Each structure stands twice: as structure tokens, then as C-alpha cells.
Amino acid sequence: MKWEIVIGLETHAQLSTKSKMFSGASTAFGAAPNTQTSAVDIALPGVLPVANRGAVERAIRFGLAVGGEKVINRRSVFARKNYFYPDLPKGYQISQYELPIVKGGEIRILTKSGEKTVRLTRAHLEEDAGKSLHEAFRDSSGIDLNRAGVPLLEIVSEPDMRSAEEAVAYAKALYFLIVEDIEICDGNMQEGSFRCDANVSVRRPGATLGTRAEIKNLNSFRFLERAIEFEAKRQIDILEEAGKIVQETRLYDSDRDETRSLRTKEEAHDYRYFPDPDLPPLVVTEDWIRKVKDAMPEPLRERYKKIVLYGVAAQKADLHIASRNSSTFALSTFAGAPEEQVSILSNWILGPLSAKLNEENLDIIDSKVTPGQLRELSQRVTDGTVSATAATTVVLPALWEREGSVNEIIEKRGLKQISDAGAIEKIVDEVLAKNAKQVEDYRAGKEKAFNSLVGQVMKATQGKANPAQVNEILRRKLAG
Amino acid sequence: MLNASLKELSAALAQRKISSVELTRLFLGRVEKLNASLNAFITVDAEKSLAQARAADERIAKGGAQPLAGIPVAHKDIFVAKGWLTTCGSKILSNFTGPYDAHVIERFSDAGAVILGKTNMDEFAMGSSTETSFYGPARNPWGQAYVPGGSSGGSAAAVAARLAPAATGTDTGGSIRQPAALSGLSGLKPTYGLVSRYGMIAFASSLDQGGPLAKSAEDLALLLNVMAGFDARDSTSVERAREDYVRDLEKPLAGLRIGVPKEHFGEGLAADVGKAVEAALREFEKLGATRVPIGLPNSGHSVPAYYVIAPAEASSNLSRFDGVRYGHRAKEHRDLADMYRRTRAEGFGAEVRRRILIGTYVLSHGYYDAYYVKAQKIRRLIADDFAAAFKQCDVIVGPTAPTVAFKIGVKAADPVQMYLNDIYTIPVNLAGLPGMSIPCGFGKDDLPVGLHIVGNYFSEAKMLNVAHQYQKATDWHKREPTGIQR
Numbered sequence: 001m002k003w004e005i006v007i008g009l010e011t012h013a014q015l016s017t018k019s020k021m022f023s024g025a026s027t028a029f030g031a032a033p034n035t036q037t038s039a040v041d042i043a044l045p046g047v048l049p050v051a052n053r054g055a056v057e058r059a060i061r062f063g064l065a066v067g068g069e070k071v072i073n074r075r076s077v078f079a080r081k082n083y084f085y086p087d088l089p090k091g092y093q094i095s096q097y098e099l100p101i102v103k104g105g106e107i108r109i110l111t112k113s114g115e116k117t118v119r120l121t122r123a124h125l126e127e128d129a130g131k132s133l134h135e136a137f138r139d140s141s142g143i144d145l146n147r148a149g150v151p152l153l154e155i156v157s158e159p160d161m162r163s164a165e166e167a168v169a170y171a172k173a174l175y176f177l178i179v180e181d182i183e184i185c186d187g188n189m190q191e192g193s194f195r196c197d198a199n200v201s202v203r204r205p206g207a208t209l210g211t212r213a214e215i216k217n218l219n220s221f222r223f224l225e226r227a228i229e230f231e232a233k234r235q236i237d238i239l240e241e242a243g244k245i246v247q248e249t250r251l252y253d254s255d256r257d258e259t260r261s262l263r264t265k266e267e268a269h270d271y272r273y274f275p276d277p278d279l280p281p282l283v284v285t286e287d288w289i290r291k292v293k294d295a296m297p298e299p300l301r302e303r304y305k306k307i308v309l310y311g312v313a314a315q316k317a318d319l320h321i322a323s324r325n326s327s328t329f330a331l332s333t334f335a336g337a338p339e340e341q342v343s344i345l346s347n348w349i350l351g352p353l354s355a356k357l358n359e360e361n362l363d364i365i366d367s368k369v370t371p372g373q374l375r376e377l378s379q380r381v382t383d384g385t386v387s388a389t390a391a392t393t394v395v396l397p398a399l400w401e402r403e404g405s406v407n408e409i410i411e412k413r414g415l416k417q418i419s420d421a422g423a424i425e426k427i428v429d430e431v432l433a434k435n436a437k438q439v440e441d442y443r444a445g446k447e448k449a450f451n452s453l454v455g456q457v458m459k460a461t462q463g464k465a466n467p468a469q470v471n472e473i474l475r476r477k478l479a480g
Numbered sequence: 481m482l483n484a485s486l487k488e489l490s491a492a493l494a495q496r497k498i499s500s501v502e503l504t505r506l507f508l509g510r511v512e513k514l515n516a517s518l519n520a521f522i523t524v525d526a527e528k529s530l531a532q533a534r535a536a537d538e539r540i541a542k543g544g545a546q547p548l549a550g551i552p553v554a555h556k557d558i559f560v561a562k563g564w565l566t567t568c569g570s571k572i573l574s575n576f577t578g579p580y581d582a583h584v585i586e587r588f589s590d591a592g593a594v595i596l597g598k599t600n601m602d603e604f605a606m607g608s609s610t611e612t613s614f615y616g617p618a619r620n621p622w623g624q625a626y627v628p629g630g631s632s633g634g635s636a637a638a639v640a641a642r643l644a645p646a647a648t649g650t651d652t653g654g655s656i657r658q659p660a661a662l663s664g665l666s667g668l669k670p671t672y673g674l675v676s677r678y679g680m681i682a683f684a685s686s687l688d689q690g691g692p693l694a695k696s697a698e699d700l701a702l703l704l705n706v707m708a709g710f711d712a713r714d715s716t717s718v719e720r721a722r723e724d725y726v727r728d729l730e731k732p733l734a735g736l737r738i739g740v741p742k743e744h745f746g747e748g749l750a751a752d753v754g755k756a757v758e759a760a761l762r763e764f765e766k767l768g769a770t771r772v773p774i775g776l777p778n779s780g781h782s783v784p785a786y787y788v789i790a791p792a793e794a795s796s797n798l799s800r801f802d803g804v805r806y807g808h809r810a811k812e813h814r815d816l817a818d819m820y821r822r823t824r825a826e827g828f829g830a831e832v833r834r835r836i837l838i839g840t841y842v843l844s845h846g847y848y849d850a851y852y853v854k855a856q857k858i859r860r861l862i863a864d865d866f867a868a869a870f871k872q873c874d875v876i877v878g879p880t881a882p883t884v885a886f887k888i889g890v891k892a893a894d895p896v897q898m899y900l901n902d903i904y905t906i907p908v909n910l911a912g913l914p915g916m917s918i919p920c921g922f923g924k925d926d927l928p929v930g931l932h933i934v935g936n937y938f939s940e941a942k943m944l945n946v947a948h949q950y951q952k953a954t955d956w957h958k959r960e961p962t963g964i965q966r
Contacts, residue, residue, distance in 0.1 A: 039580055043800040045573065046560040046582055046679040048714050080796050082843070084820055091799020143804065272843035274852060277685035277793050279715050 003239070004205045005232045006212075007167045007198060008121075008159035012152050013178055013185045014128070014193040015058045021127040021151035022049030022094060029191045033133070033144035041149045043089035048278050051078070051125075055151035058184035059101045059125050060284060060292045062153060065182045065299075066105030066120055069289055076101040076124075078279040082272040086143050087130035095154075097273045100124035101282065107157070107177065109169040118170050119158040125282075126152050147192075153184070159199065159209065164228040168221050171196055180324045181300045195219045200231045202239065210235070211245040215252050215259050227252035231259050303327040310334040311342045319350050325365045333371035341378040344388065348374055352396050369399045376406040384466050390415045417466045421473065424457070424465055428473050431456045442478055450474065481506060482642040483960065486551060486699045489645060493540055493550045500533040500540065500550030504594050507552050510643045511597065514964070519618045520628075520637040522557050523565045524597035532594040539592050547702055549592030554644035556635050557598040558605055559690070560679040561585045568681045569601040569613040569631075572801045572808045572827030582679020583711045584648060584690050591706045596644050600634025603829045604798065605655055605683040607631050608901040611892050612831040619888070620663060621961035622927050626885040629659030629901075635693050636663035641964050646694040646703055650680060652687045653786055654881075654905025657917035660693055661880035661930020664919045666947065666957060667693040668700045669905075671938050672912035673718035676711030682797040684790035685716070687909040696957050697918060697947035701725040704940060720938070728945040734768030736946065739873030741776045744904050744932075750883040752923030757879045760920040760931045760950070764877070767949055774869045774876065778861040782907040783899055785862070788842050788855035789910075794832075795839025801827060834895065863911040870936045875946055879904055880917040880930030904932055914940050918947045919956040928956075 020027055023040035040047045063072040079097035102123035109116050128150040133142035155174065161167045175194055179187030186193050196219075201212035215231055218224040230252075235245050247265040252258075300321045307317040307330055320330040326349075333345050353374075357364055377395055380386045386395060398409045410416055418424055431453060432439055441449035457470050481489070481498065492498045508526050515521050529552065536550035560566045560578040562585075567573045581589065588595070602612040610618040610633030618633045620626040621641035628637040632649030636659035639647050649656040651669035660667025668691045675690040682688060692703035705726065710719045740761065745754060761771060803809030803823030810822030828836070842851035869876060881901055891898045908915040913934055920931035931950075935943040951957050 042805055044560070044579065044806070045566070045568065045576065045681045045800070046677075048678055050713060050715050082796050082799060084799065084802060086802075086804045086816065089800060089805065091802060092796050270845045272796070272840065272845075272848075274792060274796070274843055274848070277716075278682075 002205065003202045003232075003236050005162055005164075005228070006159045006201045006203060006209060007161040007164075007228060009157045009161070009167060009170060010197040010199070011155045011157075011171065011174060012128075012195050012197075013155060015055045015151040015153055015184055016186045017052055017054040017058070017151055019052060019054075020149035021052050021055055021125065023149050025149065027150050029188070031146055033142065033146060036146040037148065041089065041145055043091075049094060049276075051279060051282065052151055055125060056101070056282065056284070057292050059123065059153055060289060061182045061184055061296055062123055062155070062178065063102040063105065064289070064293055064296065065177060066102070066107060066123075071102050071104040072284060072289060073099060073101055073103055074284050075099065076282045076284075078125075078276045078282065079273045080276045083269050085129070086141065087132045087145070087148065089130065089145060089148055093127060093129060094276055094279070095126035096124035099281075101284070107170060107173050109166065109173045111163075111165055111169045116160075116166065118160045118166075121156040121158050123153055123155045126154055128152050153178075159201075164225045164232070167198065167228055168225050171221055171224055180322075181297075183297055183324065189219050192219060196224055198224060198228055198231075200228055200235070201245070202232055202235045211247050213245070213247070213259070214249045216249060216262065218252055223252055223254050226254070226257055227259055230257060234259065297324065300324065300327055303331060306331060307334070311339055312346045316346050316350060320346070323364070325363055329364045329367065329371060333374050337375050337378065338382070341375070341382055344378050344381065345374055348378075348392070348396065352392060356400050368402060369396065373399050373406055380406060380410060384417055384419050384468075386410050386415050387417060387463070387467070390463070414462075414464070416464065418461050418464050419466045419469060421469065424461075424469055424473055425477075427457055427460050427465070428470070428477055431460060432477060439478065450478075482510070483695075483958075484645070485696060486548065486646060486694070486702045489551050490547045490549075494545070496540075500536040500552075500594060501530060503550065504529050504533040504552045504596065507596055507644055510641075511638075514641055514643060517619065517624060518621060518637050518641055518643070519600055519616055520634045520641065520643055521554070521597045522567055522569070522600050522615050522634065525564065528563065529594050529596055532589075536592045536594060546591045548588070548706055550594065551645055552594040552596035553588055553703075554596045554599050554635055554638045554647040555585065555588075556601055556632050556647070556649050558601060558650050558681045559585050559598075559648060560681065561595060561598070564595070564598060566598065566681075567614070568605070569603040569615060570828065570832070571614040572824070574614060574808060576807050580679065583676035583713065584707055585679065587706050587709065593706070599632070599638055599647060602631035602633070602655075603832050604681070604794070605631040605650055605652055605688075606794070606831050606835055608654065608658055608898050609886075609888070609891065610634060610637075610659075611888060612829055614829060617888050620885050620927075621964050622664060622885065623925060625887050626927065627662065627888050629662035629881070629885065631655040631659075632667075632693060633659045633663075636660060636665055636667070639663075639665055639693055639695065640961055642960070646692060646699055648690060648703075648707070649693050650683075650688055650690045651905075651909065651915075652683050652689075652790060653909050654902035656691045656693060657905050657915055657930065657932065658881050658901060660917040661919075661932075662885040662928065664928030664956075664959060664961070665693050665695060666697050666700050666916065666918045666951075667691065668704060668916040668940070668944075669908065669914060670704065670708060670940055671718075671914045672909075673716050674708045674914075674938065674940070676709070676714040676717045678711050678713040678717075682793075684793040685797060686793060687786075687790060689909070697916075697944050697951055698726070698729060700916070701729060701944045701948075704944075708940075723941060725941050725944055728941045729948040731945050731949075732768065733764065733946060733949045736764070736767075736769035736875070737772050737873040738764055738769050739772050739774040739869050739876040741774050741779070741869070741876060741878055743776050743779045744878035748882050748900065748903065749879060750923065753879050753881070753883060753929050756921030756923060756929035757877075757931055761877065763950060763953060767953060772873045774872055776862075776865045776869060776907065778858065778865050779907045781858045782862055782910055783903055785855040785858040786902075786906045786910060787838065787899060788851045789859065791835040791839030792843050792852055793839070795836045795843065798828075798832070798836060803827070831895070859910045862907050866907070866911045866913060866934075874935075875939075875943060876934040878932050880932040881905070884923040884925070884927035884929060908934050913937060914943060916943055916947060918950065919959070920954075921956055922959075928959075
């Protein structure tokens with residue numbers, strides 16, 4: 001009989017506020033240890049927390065995106081999670097426990113086996129802890145409290161995923177939603193802005209849920225996938241040997257590609273949660289929700305629809321909304337472009353421009369070619385000033401190198417097509433005179449001979465003759 | 481000068497009859513002479529106080545200074561003050577110098593008042609006698625074998641012995657009102673949220689409230705004018721228009737309905753205290769007030785509910801004292817857990833340790849619903865009792881404490897006896913209401929008796945009016961402890 005893997009994820013997303021969850025200190029990453037800490041962050045005697053409005057608004061945005069107004073609790077409660085650790089200055093973490101700000105919602109994922117909906121249990125606001133630094137010291141540990149108090153949204157899914165692939169698809173969809181779509185998280189995984197804990201269990205299909213293990217702190221999609229695969233196999237191996245799974249917290253070691261036990265249920269802390277008496281219940285009014293809604297960035301699926309309406313194929317439109325910035329770039333490129341030019345513009349963005357951005361590791365917002373330049377260039381192709389080939393292979397790279405304006409580059413590089421019918425006719429006459437054999441072949445019905453003649457004309461004009469005109473004149477002369 | 485009211489001191493300063501430096505020196509001299517026997521102050525720093533006094537004199541010279549400019553005020557050592565040792569009466573903070581000013585300290589500084597020193601208190605405000613202080617018990621100026629009450633006992637002893645014109649305190653279950661009662665003073669615990677808790681070291685956050693201790697209701701009104709006010713740094717601070725608490729002092733009391741709760745006159749109330757309170761009620765009737773018998777049926781549950789909620793919050797609030805960042809740290813330890821254990825065992829006294837243990841227990845998995853959740857329900861019932869009572873009356877009056885001051889050491893070994901001292905004051909904190917105590921006579925061994933006045937939310941002006949009118953008709957508040965040197 002087969003085993004079924006059951007996975008639920010708890011994701012900690014750092015909210016992109018300038019100041020901390022309960023203090024005015026900066027959240028910027030990478031400062032010297034303990035330089036971004038206020039009296040509140042180091043828990044001096046007598047200090048008190050004040051909830052960050054911006055962080056609450058980001059949580060409301062999340063609720064609106066995953067389930068609409070109905071999943072936002074109008075009254076939620078901050079609670080204290082009590083435990084002792086040197087990087088936890090107050091001896092408790094302020095989180096939300098019985099009443100989180102978001103209850104319910106769902107995330108849609110797409111895997112090889114099709115579309116699927118993953119239900120969300122809840123999402124709640126909390127503060128991050130500091131960092132213990134064990135390496136730099138001998139016989140003692142350092143504490144850096146810069147991270148202490150950084151605002152987090154913990155997003156908890158139902159155990160709805162059935163494979164590592166689905167778990168990764170969920171994590172990526174969630175990442176895309178909060179980083180690109182509703183812009184509440186900067187998404188920097190190396191800096192810890194997005195990290196997952198995976199709850200993994202296995203069972204026979206149809207059976208009740210098996211005992212789970214929680215794997216902590218997975219900060220890349222690859223580690224998430226590897227850790228789940230390892231853990232599921234470990235559990236299956238135990239069960240097939242008629243063993244028992246212990247409920248425990250495990251850590252994934254990426255160097256050895258395995259998970260190992262951190263603590264069992266018996267060793268688990270009693271966090272003694274209770275409502276934080278320093279913070280009144282968090283009340284979210286209808287008016288506040290409306291204001292947050294009005295200030296939401298345009299959903300990327302709306303932008304997708306607009307891009308398709310411009311005439312871009314569905315698959316390509318998907319690529320244009322891979323990030324908010326790229327959708328902005330695409331839309332501002334297509335805006336005002338004649339319909340017949342949209343296709344070439346889309347190809348340029350997804351092809352050569354994308355390649356250049358990757359090559360130089362730039363975000364599209366820093367593109368050296370502007371939407372306006374792209375539109376101007378496509379105009380020059382349409383009006384016959386420059387050939388599509390020359391535009392793509394010569395003008396675009398030159399624009400990237402900032403050699404000048406579209407017209408200047410066409411001029412400087414001598415790419416202007418010869419569209420003067422008289423001039424082309426003269427060259428055609430010369431070519432026909434020199435190639436009597438091919439003319440004969442063509443008239444005898446050999447179409448290939450025509451292509452050869454076109455090639456001769458193009459060669460004689462160094463590729464600058466307008467190909468449509470060349471065709472038209474050649475046919476006419478040969479027919480006459 | 482030692483017996484002068486704040487109004488009189490303010491006038492003397494404004495008229496340049498005395499300078500702030502002279503006034504501050506006068507009280508510093510009193511402290512120097514008498515603190516050794518009373519142990520009212522933990523810290524005095526003459527240089528700092530006199531520097532503030534000099535600045536106040538300059539402000540007064542320019543004219544238009546505020547009413548408290550130049551007046552020295554003693555602060556309970558629970559308020560963090562920049563540059564001042566701030567111990568909260570504990571060994572664990574015995575080396576902690578305040579790096580910032582509490583909101584209350586800021587307000588007094590802005591008003592031009594002088595910090596006279598930091599007063600003794602029960603450790604982390606846990607106690608009703610000042611005996612749990614790491615710095616030893618403060619003594620009652622009315623009889624030095626007696627406690628001055630607590631936890632703001634140092635502030636009470638200082639004002640009663642005229643070592644300070646006025647002082648601040650904090651009240652979680654009675655810690656301003658009970659020492660005011662036992663030391664013959666006027667003390668006010670404002671409505672929860674009226675005075676910012678920013679910089680006031682937390683004992684039980686949902687109950688703690690700062691307030692003044694002084695020689696009269698009129699002084700309290702002037703002090704509250706400075707202390708009260710919204711502070712964005714305290715999320716439980718209430719945003720409302722500023723009030724002048726002096727404005728209603730002179731209103732007559734005719735028609736005032738005084739609620740008298742039968743539960744506060746039953747078993748446990750000492751006869752001498754009951755007698756003095758009864759006399760005070762008759763005095764109010766003479767002033768035109770009427771008595772309304774009321775019931776507070778759930779008040780019997782208040783002490784048990786309080787001793788679940790307050791320790792629960794305290795156990796969490798005091799977790800930050802771990803020896804990692806500031807304060808006392810055990811010198812020797814094997815590992816991290818051992819460092820925590822030793823630091824906290826050495827740094828906290830027995831009563832604080834007891835409450836941390838109780839609090840940890842009631843919040844633990846499997847006990848939370850039975851204790852913490854149930855206590856919160858009782859809390860709501862108690863608030864409902866008061867709400868019903870205030871439909872029938874304007875203020876509630878009774879005894880502040882069941883007995884007059886007791887001798888040092890008598891109750892120290894019996895926590896429950898000690899806890900019962902706050903039986904009348906605790907319900908007020910649980911409901912978040914304002915309460916005050918004023919002197920209303922003397923009982924056994926010529927020790928002062930306190931009269932408890934409880935008002936509805938934000939009715940401080942009315943309560944001060946009631947107290948002031950009583951003090952105009954009586955002179956209990958003007959009595960001075962005998963046997964204190966002049």
C-alpha cells in the first residue's frame with residue numbers, strides 16, 4: 001500500500017515597514033550590532049510597546065488578498081509568549097494567540113497535476129527575536145538586538161499539501177502574493193524576510209492524520225523541498241519497520257541534507273500565553289479596511305488582463321507579470337503603441353531586454369532602455385525606416401549601451417532602409433542584367449531562383465533595401 | 481514652611497520670599513537629619529536637586545512660571561529618572577541608573593518642579609508595609625515601631641515627617657491609598673489610563689497607576705494637574721481633554737449622594753477605624769450630603785482574583801530582569817540556565833519570588849482557565865457591581881484599610897494577613913476606578929485612620945471637591961506626627 005504525505009506550512013514574512021512592530025527603531029538590515037535598538041527593543045525597565053500602524057495595515061492587505069473583508073478580525077488581541085532566552089530581551093515575545101488579525105483565506109497553487117486551493121488557518125502579527133552570535137566570542141556569546149522587534153506576519157496553512165512539490169508551489173505562490181502582488185514584504189530570503197516551518201506527517205490514504213514533525217526555519221524553496229522529501233522518507237521508513245513517529249521539532253541541515261531532532265513534545269516549552277496587558281485589543285474599523293483597500297496596489301491579475309487586451313498571448317502575458325516592476329514596464333511600453341506593434345514590443349522585452357537584465361543582474365526598473373525608446377523603435381520598423389532584424393540585433397544593443405537616440409543610432413550605424421523605389425529599381429535592373437540564368441530559371445517556374453535574386457539585391461544594398469519593396473519590384477520586372 | 485501647602489509655597493516662591501534653592505536646601509536638610517531613622521529615601525543627590533532648583537529660580541525670575549515651579553517633590557523609586565539610581569526597591573536593580581525620564585518625571589520637570597530624591601518602597605511595589613524593600617523597611621513618623629504602609633511607604637513617610645512637601649506613588653492594589661491612610665496623608669489613585677505608565681516600572685500592567693501623596697486634597701489637585709495627561713508611548717493611556725482638577729474644589733456638597741457599601745463595614749474591620757469612618761460620614765451629612773446604602777456583592781472575591789491577576793502579569797513583567805543586559809548578574813554560574821537561576825534567586829527577595837511562582841503557576845498549561853480566565857470574569861463582575869452602585873450615588877465612602885498601622889515584623893511572616901490589608905482598595909484597581917484616602921481621625925495608639933473615597937471613571941475633580949470640603953470642615957489632615965524633630 002502507498003503512503004500519503006501530509007504537509008502544512010507556517011511562514012514568517014517580515015513586513016516591509018521602516019520601523020519595528022512596537023518601537024520606532026529602524027528595521028534596515030545589515031547595521032552594526034545593537035545600533036538599531038531603542039529603549040523598548042532592549043526592554044529597559046518601564047518601557048512600553050506601541051503597535052505599528054503600518055504593520056497592521058500590511059496584515060489587513062494580506063487578509064483582503066487571501067479572503068476579503070470576511071477573514072479580517074475586527075478585534076484581535078496581542079498576547080505574550082513567555083520564555084527565557086538571551087536574544088529575547090523582555091523574556092516574552094509579543095504575538096497573537098487566541099484572536100489573530102486574519103482568520104481563514106486561501107492560496108491557489110498550480111502544479112503538474114493541475115490547480116489546487118490551499119486553505120489558510122490564520123495569519124497573525126508578531127515581533128521577531130534578536131540574534132545570538134556564538135562564533136565571534138570565546139567562552140561567551142554575543143547578542144545582537146537589531147532584529148528584535150522586527151514586524152512579522154506568521155501565515156499558517158491547513159495541512160492541505162500532499163507532496164514536496166505542492167509545498168514548494170504553495171510557498172512560491174505565497175511569496176509572489178506578498179512580495180510582488182500586495183507588496184507587504186521585501187522577500188529577501190537571505191536576510192530572513194521569508195522563512196518557512198514545515199509540519200510533515202504521513203498516513204495511509206483515507207486514514208486519520210499521522211503524528212507530525214515540525215521542521216524549523218527553512219529559508220529557501222530548495223531546502224523546503226529537500227527537507228520535506230527527507231522527512232517523509234524518514235517517517236515512512238520508521239512506519240514500515242512498524243516503528244512509531246514521535247511528535248517533535250526538527251532542524252534541517254542543508255550540508256548533510258537531513259533533518260535531526262531539536263526537541264520532543266515532552267521537552268516543549270509551556271509558553272504561558274496570556275493577553276498582553278500593555279496593549280489594548282487591536283480594533284480594525286470598516287473605515288480603516290476601506291482606506292487600506294483603496295491604497296492597495298493594482299492586483300497583478302488585473303494587469304495580466306490588460307496585457308492580454310493589448311493583444312499579447314496568454315503565456316507571454318504571464319511572463320510580463322512575473323514581478324510588479326516588469327508588469328509596470330510592459331504596461332507603460334504598450335500604452336499608446338499601435339496594436340500591430342505590441343507583439344514585437346512584447347518579444348523585445350521578454351527576449352533581448354530580459355537577457356541583458358539577467359546578464360547584468362539588474363531589475364527591470366533599472367533597464368537602460370526605456371519603454372519610450374522601445375515604442376519609437378517599433379515605430380521605425382513599422383514605417384520601414386529600419387528592418388526588424390537590424391532593430392533587434394543592432395539598434396537594441398546600441399540603445400542598451402546608450403549610444404544615442406533611436407534615430408541617431410539608425411543614422412550613425414547606416415541602418416536606414418532604402419525605400420526609394422527609383423533607387424531600388426535601378427539596383428534590381430543591374431542584378432537582373434548580371435543574372436540572366438536565374439531569370440531564365442524563374443521564368444521556367446523555379447521559385448527558388450526568385451529568392452536568390454532577392455538575396456542579390458539585398459547584398460547589393462548591404463541589407464538596407466526595404467524587403468517588401470524589393471519583392472514587389474522584382475515580381476513586376478520579372479513578369480514584364 | 482514645612483507645613484505650608486503647595487499653594488502657599490508657590491506664592492512664597494512667586495513673591496520671592498524664598499528661593500527654590502533655599503526651599504530645596506531646607507528639605508534636603510530635613511532628609512539628612514531624619515532619614516537615618518525613617519529610611520524614607522533610597523537616594524538623594526543634593527547636587528542634582530540644587531541644579532534643578534537654580535534653574536527653577538531663573539524661570540520664576542522671568543515670571544509666569546507654573547504653580548509647581550521650584551517646589552521639591554520626592555518620587556517613588558519605581559519611576560525611572562535620567563541620571564538617578566532607579567532600584568524599584570530591589571537588589572536586582574541596585575546598580576541601575578535611569579537612562580531616560582518616565583513621563584511623570586518629565587511632566588514634573590516641565591512644570592519646573594525639583595526632584596528631591598527617590599523614595600523607599602516594597603520591592604517592585606509588592607507589599608503593604610515597605611518591609612519587602614531590599615533597602616530595609618521605612619518607618620512610620622507617627623510611631624517608628626510601625627510600618628508607614630506600602631508599597632509607596634517611603635513617599636508617605638517622607639511627606640508625613642515633612643521631609644518633602646509632596647511625593648509621587650503608584651497604586652496597584654492600594655499602594656498609594658493604604659500608606660496615605662496609615663501615615664495620616666491624602667493620596668489619590670487616578671482612573672486607570674489617566675497618568676502614563678511610561679517609565680513606571682511595571683508590577684501588574686492592567687492595575688498599576690501613578691498618583692500623588694500630599695498633605696491635603698488641594699495639594700493633590702495641583703499635583704494631578706501636572707501628572708495627568710495623554711502619552712502616546714503608553715497604549716493604555718487615555719486620550720481626552722485636559723482638566724483643571726482645582727476648578728471644582730470649592731463647590732458645596734449639598735445634595736451629594738454618598739454610597740456606603742455594607743461589605744466594607746463587616747468582619748475584619750477594626751472598631752477604632754469603623755468609629756472614625758462613621759464620624760466622618762456624619763460630618764458629610766452636616767455638609768449636606770445624604771447616605772445611600774449600597775452593595776458590592778462580589779467584593780469578597782476581589783482579593784483572590786487580584787492575587788491571580790497581579791502575580792500573573794508580574795511573573796511576565798519581571799522576566800526582563802535576567803542579568804543579561806543590565807542590573808544584577810550572579811558572579812558565578814555554570815551555564816545559561818544556571819546564570820538565570822542564580823541571578824534571579826540572588827536578585828529578588830522572598831515576596832517577589834513568591835509572586836513570580838504564583839503567577840507562573842496560574843498561567844501554566846492546564847491551570848490557565850481555572851485561575852486566570854476565572855479571575856478575569858470576577859474582575860468584570862466587580863466592575864459591574866461598581867457600575868450598578870454609581871447609578872445610586874456620586875461617590876462611595878468607607879475605610880481605606882481595616883486597621884491602623886501595624887508594627888514592623890508583625891505581618892511580615894504571614895502573606896495572607898498582609899494581603900488582607902488591601903481588601904477595600906483592591907476592588908477599585910480591578911475596576912480601573914479612581915480612589916483616594918484622606919485622614920479622618922485617630923485610632924489605637926493615636927495612629928491615623930484613612931477614609932476611602934471612590935469615584936466613577938474620570939471623576940477625580942468631583943472626588944477632590946468632596947475631600948477638600950471635608951478638609952475645610954475638619955483639621956485631621958493638619959495634624960502632624962509628634963515626636964518628629966523640627
